[in-house]
Amino acid sequence: MAGFHRLSRRGFLLGACAAAVGAPAAYGQGHAMRRIAPNRASDSFNPDVELELICKCDVKSILTGRPTRVWCYIGNLIKGPQNALTELPDTYLGPLLRFAAGQKVRIRLRNELPEATITHWHGLHVPMLMDGHPTTAIDPGETYVYEFEIRNRAGMYFYHPHTHEKTATQVYRGLAGAIIVEDEEERALGLPSGEFEIPLVIQDRSFDGDNQLAYGGDMHTSMFGFYGDRVLVNGRCNFAFDVASRPYRLRILNGSNARIYKLCWDDRTPLTVIGVDGGLLEQPETRPYVMLAPAERVDLLVDFGGRRQGSQMTMLSGEFYGLIPPMAQRMMGGDLAMGEEFPLFTAKVTRASSDTWKPPEKLSTIRRLRREQIANLDDPIPIAITMAGMAMLLNGRPYGHDDIQPRERIPVDTAQLIEIFSARGDAGMGHMGMMGGRMMRGGMGMGGMGMGGGMMGMMSMAHPIHLHGQQFEIIERSFDGDENAYDSIRHGFIDSGLKDTVLVAPGERLRIVKPFSDFKGRFMYHCHNLEHEDAGMMREFSVE
Ligand SMILES: [Cu+2]
Numbered sequence: 001m002a003g004f005h006r007l008s009r010r011g012f013l014l015g016a017c018a019a020a021v022g023a024p025a026a027y028g029q030g031h032a033m034r035r036i037a038p039n040r041a042s043d044s045f046n047p048d049v050e051l052e053l054i055c056k057c058d059v060k061s062i063l064t065g066r067p068t069r070v071w072c073y074i075g076n077l078i079k080g081p082q083n084a085l086t087e088l089p090d091t092y093l094g095p096l097l098r099f100a101a102g103q104k105v106r107i108r109l110r111n112e113l114p115e116a117t118i119t120h121w122h123g124l125h126v127p128m129l130m131d132g133h134p135t136t137a138i139d140p141g142e143t144y145v146y147e148f149e150i151r152n153r154a155g156m157y158f159y160h161p162h163t164h165e166k167t168a169t170q171v172y173r174g175l176a177g178a179i180i181v182e183d184e185e186e187r188a189l190g191l192p193s194g195e196f197e198i199p200l201v202i203q204d205r206s207f208d209g210d211n212q213l214a215y216g217g218d219m220h221t222s223m224f225g226f227y228g229d230r231v232l233v234n235g236r237c238n239f240a241f242d243v244a245s246r247p248y249r250l251r252i253l254n255g256s257n258a259r260i261y262k263l264c265w266d267d268r269t270p271l272t273v274i275g276v277d278g279g280l281l282e283q284p285e286t287r288p289y290v291m292l293a294p295a296e297r298v299d300l301l302v303d304f305g306g307r308r309q310g311s312q313m314t315m316l317s318g319e320f321y322g323l324i325p326p327m328a329q330r331m332m333g334g335d336l337a338m339g340e341e342f343p344l345f346t347a348k349v350t351r352a353s354s355d356t357w358k359p360p361e362k363l364s365t366i367r368r369l370r371r372e373q374i375a376n377l378d379d380p381i382p383i384a385i386t387m388a389g390m391a392m393l394l395n396g397r398p399y400g401h402d403d404i405q406p407r408e409r410i411p412v413d414t415a416q417l418i419e420i421f422s423a424r425g426d427a428g429m430g431h432m433g434m435m436g437g438r439m440m441r442g443g444m445g446m447g448g449m450g451m452g453g454g455m456m457g458m459m460s461m462a463h464p465i466h467l468h469g470q471q472f473e474i475i476e477r478s479f480d481g482d483e484n485a486y487d488s489i490r491h492g493f494i495d496s497g498l499k500d501t502v503l504v505a506p507g508e509r510l511r512i513v514k515p516f517s518d519f520k521g522r523f524m525y526h527c528h529n530l531e532h533e534d535a536g537m538m539r540e541f542s543v544e
Pocket of ligand 1: 462463464527528529532533537
């Protein structure tokens with residue numbers, strides 16, 4: 001593995017560009033994968049916004065002392081409004097991109113890394129060749145030109161690499177950024193904006209004694225995902241910001257590889273949720289806490305009005321159980337075990353404000369699909385999640401390009417009912433790989449791995465499942481498992497909005513309805529625990 005140094009205890013040390021010089025890892029080395037030539041700019045496409053994103057090696061000051069070698073997106077605005085591209089201060093994160101619904105956007109992605117890469121615009125509804133499909137990865141020195149129209153509702157989206165088997169390490173090294181889409185419906189609400197709208201990207205990282213990124217590239221990392229021992233928000237440790245005593249909009253993205261957060265205020269002030277992955281909810285919802293799995297977003301209104309100057313509120317990740325095997329929970333993340341309480345960021349009230357804006361009772365209208373619009377009401381498409389040791393499978397199969405199964409072929413411009421369910425501790429054997437048949441009911445097979453129920457229960461963990469393309473509705477969530485553990489997370493799922501990523505806890509069974517409109521081609525669906533994704537917990541739909 002070019003660019004990785006084996007460390008004695010910590011696993012791999014990351015970020016060294018120089019170490020990789022001389023032997024850039026050719027894309028798809030050892031994997032027969034078709035490559036699609038880099039897309040070029042089209043003369044007939046007249047962009048409203050044009051920008052350049054360069055993926056390159058850099059150094060950033062993250063901890064005191066030595067700067068950290070990172071990989072990052074450097075942005076340049078070529079055409080369009082100034083707010084289309086905003087650099088966040090002092091961070092390795094890519095610039096905040098701000099688009100408006102209906103805009104035509106051209107992005108020139110240049111690869112100056114020592115290995116192949118490609119960028120995915122997580123949550124945006126774009127054609128396959130604009131989606132960062134792994135077959136479109138570009139080699140060092142190449143440029144890929146994206147051209148697409150913003151068809152999404154207002155919301156917060158996420159750009160990051162989607163390189164075959166290298167998504168986890170490329171994101172970990174720093175390649176990630178947030179996208180905000182605006183539209184007229186949202187603008188009319190007069191939500192807090194400008195300095196009162198704060199994007200917050202939460203990630204976890206580990207550092208070695210030399211302040212360099214450390215990555216546990218061992219078997220446990222592949223199995224459970226990477227868990228760092230420090231929380232970074234917008235690329236910074238101990239993140240804090242000053243606020244006035246008035247309402248704010250906090251737009252939070254979990255940009256971590258694997259870590260799941262349980263957002264709650266330290267003084268137990270309830271959270272006011274106004275939006276999720278695919279934009280605004282219809283009405284604000286009040287929750288004691290919100291679960292946020294990798295790639296999920298949540299849009300919060302926080303009213304600091306009435307709080308005295310000098311006071312502060314800290315967002316925590318609260319205590320929870322049942323989303324990762326207890327054995328792994330103790331083993332991963334060092335002092336920051338997943339499910340234990342730790343701080344994420346702090347808002348400090350430093351000045352008074354008389355602004356007493358209140359959110360409207362109705363935020364938006366979500367156009368929901370009617371039953372008669374669903375093509376397969378009696379025969380949902382299964383997404384069965386199996387994790388058996390190193391085998392990360394969906395519907396009993398690892399990722400394979402050109403391995404489209406009958407149930408993965410979807411007619412364009414249809415809406416499909418999809419059932420997602422995780423491995424069950426008391427599962428029977430067999431039934432896996434029966435993609436062509438009916439729904440796999442009554443528990444999960446183990447893909448012939450021959451592990452007993454006890455072992456399997458120990459191995460159960462939650463998986464954030466992401467489907468590319470349009471957002472979906474969650475229409476049903478049922479649970480059969482450890483109720484006590486489930487009680488520590490169940491009030492934190494916001495299922496009323498449109499989603500592109502959904503956390504599936506062990507023992508849960510979800511039904512979602514997803515449209516497959518406008519674009520034919522291959523669209524990925526996968527676990528957004530990035531180590532799981534890279535280990536093969538990914539498949540694709542062929543929209544035909
Ligand atoms: Cu997973």
